[in-house]
Amino acid sequence: MDRWTEKLSEYLDETLPAGERAALEAHLTTCAECRETLDELRRVVDRARGLDDRQPSKDLWSGIATRIGSKAVVSIDRARVPARAARRLSFSVPQALAAGIALMIVSSGAVWLSLRGNGSIQPPADTSRSIDMPAAWHQVDSSVDPVVANLRSTLQHNRAQLNDSTVRILEKNLAIIDSAIAEARRALDADPNNNYLNHHLADVVRRRADLLRRVSTLGART
Amino acid sequence: MPNTTPWIESLREPTLVTADAEIADATLAASGDATAFERLYRAHVARIHSLARRMIDADEADDVTQDIFVRAWEKLSTFRAESAFGTWLHRLAVNVILARRKTVGISRQRHDAREDVLDTVGARPVTPDLGVDFEGAMAALPEKAKQVFVLHDVEGYTHEEIATMLDIVPGTSKSQLHHARMALRRHLGA
Numbered sequence: 001m002d003r004w005t006e007k008l009s010e011y012l013d014e015t016l017p018a019g020e021r022a023a024l025e026a027h028l029t030t031c032a033e034c035r036e037t038l039d040e041l042r043r044v045v046d047r048a049r050g051l052d053d054r055q056p057s058k059d060l061w062s063g064i065a066t067r068i069g070s071k072a073v074v075s076i077d078r079a080r081v082p083a084r085a086a087r088r089l090s091f092s093v094p095q096a097l098a099a100g101i102a103l104m105i106v107s108s109g110a111v112w113l114s115l116r117g118n119g120s121i122q123p124p125a126d127t128s129r130s131i132d133m134p135a136a137w138h139q140v141d142s143s144v145d146p147v148v149a150n151l152r153s154t155l156q157h158n159r160a161q162l163n164d165s166t167v168r169i170l171e172k173n174l175a176i177i178d179s180a181i182a183e184a185r186r187a188l189d190a191d192p193n194n195n196y197l198n199h200h201l202a203d204v205v206r207r208r209a210d211l212l213r214r215v216s217t218l219g220a221r222t
Numbered sequence: 223m224p225n226t227t228p229w230i231e232s233l234r235e236p237t238l239v240t241a242d243a244e245i246a247d248a249t250l251a252a253s254g255d256a257t258a259f260e261r262l263y264r265a266h267v268a269r270i271h272s273l274a275r276r277m278i279d280a281d282e283a284d285d286v287t288q289d290i291f292v293r294a295w296e297k298l299s300t301f302r303a304e305s306a307f308g309t310w311l312h313r314l315a316v317n318v319i320l321a322r323r324k325t326v327g328i329s330r331q332r333h334d335a336r337e338d339v340l341d342t343v344g345a346r347p348v349t350p351d352l353g354v355d356f357e358g359a360m361a362a363l364p365e366k367a368k369q370v371f372v373l374h375d376v377e378g379y380t381h382e383e384i385a386t387m388l389d390i391v392p393g394t395s396k397s398q399l400h401h402a403r404m405a406l407r408r409h410l411g412a
Contacts, residue, residue, distance in 0.1 A: 041403050
């Protein structure tokens with residue numbers, strides 16, 4: 001152990017000033033003990049970075065649900081979902097998209113109704129707290145725009161490889177999704193503090209994400 | 223070989239799609255949707271519980287994890303989607319953990335940052351399960367050294383960030399980190 005030992009962590013983290021770094025590197029060429037210590041420190045860092053996260057030994061959700069006053073104490077833990085229910089997710093690609101589009105149509109219709117009713121549609125009855133929505137929706141949509149644009153571009157490029165009916169469904173669904181999103185954006189622009197609209201758009205975006213994830217999974221099987 | 227097309231591949235943006243879904247769930251939860259909040263809980267509980275277990279005693283980790291998620295529920299309206307939900311939650315978790323340490327006013331021997339305490343950590347026998355043994359050695363570190371090590375080497379925070387969190391200077395953070403690493407190297411096995 002020498003005065004250089006104290007510098008080894010900073011050297012490893014590349015935070016040592018250039019002059020000291022050069023001097024330490026010169027020292028390392030002649031000091032086997034420091035080289036060994038440096039190697040051990042590097043392995044400690046690697047071990048720390050490779051630690052796996054572990055689930056708690058017991059489920060903590062019920063306690064949290066009680067404390068937040070939730071009525072939704074019934075768990076959505078997938079491990080408890082009956083196998084028959086899980087199998088219901090086995091759609092074909094067109095079926096999955098059609099299901100997703102059905103949701104979009106319903107969703108966009110609800111937005112339209114909300115606008116027509118001048119906000120007369122109230123938030124869901126189980127919305128227990130006064131709403132204070134994160135002003136995040138424009139960021140959410142813009143974050144997904146590249147994915148949608150990429151999908152459309154590659155779909156055009158690769159349409160010859162796909163079944164005609166699948167392409168038709170995809171293109172139709174893309175158009176409906178675009179329309180639904182645009183409508184929702186307009187709705188929020190017109191009434192940014194509408195509780196129902198905020199809640200509804202959040203749900204639509206989540207459903208879209210679920211749909212994309214599902215199609216992605218199905219694509220892996222084809 | 224799977225017959226996949228590039229456009230299908232383009233859908234495989236797990237990070238983007240997951241982040242999108244989580245922002246949506248965070249917004250739903252902020253409006254009182256506990257089911258959406260449970261989805262967020264399921265997605266992040268392992269990481270949060272592991273953080274709590276490493277920074278506080280394992281027997282307190284369950285309580286602290288619940289405190290963190292309850293606090294997150296209360297603070298959801300402050301989430302602005304400027305970062306991923308997981309990043310926001312993690313930072314909130316660190317704050318809750320550190321605040322708990324201050325409140326409890328730990329006065330255990332592990333608070334003692336003397337060199338001989340660090341030596342004791344290193345003198346523990348190595349068990350066949352090096353992963354568990356390594357975490358056990360981490361748990362036995364002096365309090366500040368453990369916090370700095372977990373925050374820097376496990377969680378990836380910088381010394382400047384850690385200094386702010388722990389109300390110390392960056393040089394102290396560097397020093398504590400080095401001492402922690404020096405103690406833990408003896409638990410790497412032969």
